[in-house]
Amino acid sequence: MNEKAPIWVGVLGWAVALVIFMPIFIIAITAFKTEQDAYSLTLFFTPTLQSFHEVFERSHYLSFVSNSVIVSFGSTFLSLAIAVPAAYSLAFFPGKRAQKTLLWMLSTKMMPAVGVLIPIYLLAKNAGLLDSVTGLVIIYTLINLPIAVWMAFTYFNEVPKEILEAARIDGASAWQEMLHLLLPTSLPGLASTALLLVILSWNEAFWSLNLSSSNAAPLTVFIASYSNPEGLFWAKLSAASLLAVAPILCLGWIAQKQLVRGMTFGAVK
């Protein structure tokens, strides 16, 4: 077996990383340009904080951030609270239709969101949940639930069933099993699931743009407010985007180790 990967793999890896990183890099430098410079891709310019000043002057950035935090963490917590017991049951006590149930759950993600816009909008309207944080938390929970169940199910599948059986013989209840055995052993996996759900909810734009206006508007709505059909707006839009992705980027950086461990959890037996 080769100890080292061949050079071309490394080059390819770097090339792919560069391509993926490019848009973020362009946003980051454009945010510090003036509106006139923003349309050229030059790397030589005098950096300015003008766009950031304007963005802060115009919008209550912190109110958008707090909505984003509440909505993404709230929906992640709710998703996990429902997904963990569901995955536990599917992994350790699979009924006849367990596989089909799992596939059915995933199939709900196959329909384009816009297909159910009007019914969901009307439901939210009649329930008084338009432009409310609660409404967005419920929607995001429902959107992310299939992913959460699938991921938790995969991690639980890696846990040796014998451990749980031994505990059961010792008289542990289902709750105790989950709380004291299952959760600690699959923690890295669940942590990365949680992080993924937070990121997905943080970046979700379709429902937040359609269901919120002022009170519950998260950062995606904040970004959308800086696009402009008549006039120059790239620098301000980039500044707003940078401000919107900054918190989640930091979180991702901090949790990077955990995330990679979670993703590869159980990959090598």
Add this chain to the structure above:
Amino acid sequence: MKRNAMICAVSAATFAAAGFASAATVTIATINNPDMIELQKLSKQFEAANPDIQLKWVTLEENVLRQRVTTDIATGSGQFDLMTIGAYETPIWAKKGWLTPLNLPASYDVNDVIKPVRDGLSLNGKLYAVPFYSESSMTYYRKDLFDAKGLKMPDQPTWNDINGFAEKLNDKANGVYGICLRGQAGWGENMALVGTMVNTFGGRWFDQQWKPTIDTPEWKKAVTTYVDILGKYGPPGASANGFNENLVLFGSGKCAMWIDATVAAGMLYNGKESKVADKVAFAQAPIGTSPKGAHWQWMWSLAVPKSSKNQDAAQKFAAWATSKEYIQLVAKDLGWASVPSGTRESTYANPEYQKAAPFAGFVLNAIKTASPTDATVQKVPYIGIQFATIPEFQSIGTVVGQQVAGALTGKSTVDAALKASQASTERAMRQAGYLK
């Protein structure tokens, strides 16, 4: 003593709470353009003068805004008390009974609002929205390049003239293109310009029986002219260019001519935003075979939906935001060149505005002569210059816009594009019940 103090505190708190509860919140849906950003900034003065009204702003990109306000008003959700809507939506929504007719105080001086603009926002003599800014279209050109070649732009050029100039001024080697025009597909993008070209070449969208007339010689002449001139003398990748892209191209000296919205004048003459501020000149939008419908009309206006729960407060703010006093406020804050254009006669009569905006009289004339009720040579059953005010037009215009963009990039021929457009529009009109 202590008890009294407590009673006082409790009653004070109650009053404060009551006061807070009676403050009407007006949620405003608007677009991100410099005029609206300025309004948002200055609206603090309105709030200070009207402590019982609190304003909440929802700023959105144009297409998102359109989708959001349409969903809101069609379902009667009442999320917005004041909406920024265009010349296209106002008559359609007023007819559906979705908008509240406006009740403006005498001090508003409604007759000062430019008449064609007022007419465009009215239905059966009632005003349903107040204009925040309005625009028409015109020709911008580089005086220095014209002089260097000994060319002279007439006050009223024809498309033939434009074609000749573009050919002579096209200097791709030095990065100067003969002409820049909108190429991006969309009813409000390439079709805004192509729509005016169709009018001025004698064409129309529909005949009196609502049958589409896109496969006619008039359309062919208009679209062929557009595709030829932009394809031969335009910048590379013109089919991706909208207003902003062309603004940057022209502003950085890369186009000899540009035909677009009058609102660009303020931006091109602003030395901070454009490198050609001292070289730009203007003429009327070009004509084909008839002067009718050669320049468009568009306005962004404020309307109060029927579903709003704070209609009085919303109307009060709309009246303030489009008043003469507000225009004075902007002039004080940013200077006369930046006041909302195309709304009030008094703005154009102001000598300070005339001094700050050399294009003022010209723009006023363009806006005044843009007539949505008389924009075609042949009779039509619809109102509108670069669009037809029927709910189906947005999707029809965009589909045809995609076909025209396809012809521009060479993916299809003009004939094929027009044939496909005719077929798809006929289908849409049949489905909508206009055609049997």
